[in-house]
Amino acid sequence: MTAFFALTTSLLWGLADFGGGLLTRRAPALTVVVVSQGLAAVVLGAIVVATGGWSEAGPRLWFACAAGLAGPVALICFYKALALGPMGVVSPLATLSVAVPVGVGLLLGERPGPLQVAGIVVAVTGVVLAGGPQLRGAPVQRRTILLTLVSAAGFGTVFALIAEASTTVTGLFLALFVQRLTSVVTGGAALWPAVRRGTPALPEGGLAWTTLPALGFVGLADVAANGTYSIAAQHGPVTVAAVLASLYPVVTALAARGFLRERLRAVQAAGAGLALAGTLLLATG
Numbered sequence: 001m002t003a004f005f006a007l008t009t010s011l012l013w014g015l016a017d018f019g020g021g022l023l024t025r026r027a028p029a030l031t032v033v034v035v036s037q038g039l040a041a042v043v044l045g046a047i048v049v050a051t052g053g054w055s056e057a058g059p060r061l062w063f064a065c066a067a068g069l070a071g072p073v074a075l076i077c078f079y080k081a082l083a084l085g086p087m088g089v090v091s092p093l094a095t096l097s098v099a100v101p102v103g104v105g106l107l108l109g110e111r112p113g114p115l116q117v118a119g120i121v122v123a124v125t126g127v128v129l130a131g132g133p134q135l136r137g138a139p140v141q142r143r144t145i146l147l148t149l150v151s152a153a154g155f156g157t158v159f160a161l162i163a164e165a166s167t168t169v170t171g172l173f174l175a176l177f178v179q180r181l182t183s184v185v186t187g188g189a190a191l192w193p194a195v196r197r198g199t200p201a202l203p204e205g206g207l208a209w210t211t212l213p214a215l216g217f218v219g220l221a222d223v224a225a226n227g228t229y230s231i232a233a234q235h236g237p238v239t240v241a242a243v244l245a246s247l248y249p250v251v252t253a254l255a256a257r258g259f260l261r262e263r264l265r266a267v268q269a270a271g272a273g274l275a276l277a278g279t280l281l282l283a284t285g
Helices: 001-022 027-051 063-084 089-107 114-130 142-165 167-196 209-234 236-244 248-260 266-283
Strands: none
Touching: 001 063, 001 089, 001 114, 001 167, 001 209, 001 248, 027 167, 027 209, 027 236, 027 248, 063 114, 063 142, 063 167, 063 266, 089 248, 114 167, 114 209, 142 167, 142 209, 167 209, 248 266
């Protein structure tokens, strides 16, 4: 059961990343975040009401609020990176978010084991190589790499906060709802002044109604992935769940290859692979 739900998490996260990056090539990243998270918040609100999740309200929800503040920043940076660079490079680098829980552990007095140390070295090497250092051909933009690393730090922070926001399944639904609601309010607050300054909130020609299902899918897939990961971690070793759930970049890369015909240079593919391998080492160390 752990393997099934963890692999389902990888599938959902991978498809959500692909869809979010693709939509950001057509609409502003902030608009994609606000709309997709808003649609997810509506569904989550209905689930909370149906399951009686309000009974789980308490001080722990402040962690969900904090996650809701960090989430939009991470998503905007990630979607912009996906829109600017190859998904097969950006998505694996984003899995470096696992370094955040490791850093928290160090601050609390934990010491990394040999596998974790190896994971850090391998992951950093992957970051360098993913930039495409070679004699010919244009490398991946530094801005793309920077945006991806910022998003990874944000995602890691969100995961750590959400883990503290609930202890039960119904509590998780409530925490995710509060997180999404905070994200929508935060994103909307950032979108409004940007529009007042003349920055378009919608693509030229407006946002087609046909894109709403795709936006809804991105938001709901992200929420569902959090749920399946929680179930996987509750029914088996967290390390096993984390390793299998960390394979979602493979889904994104395969989707980009299948739908967009993306082709990576050898050094970029090697860098992305090393970053993913380093992440797996960190998760299992």
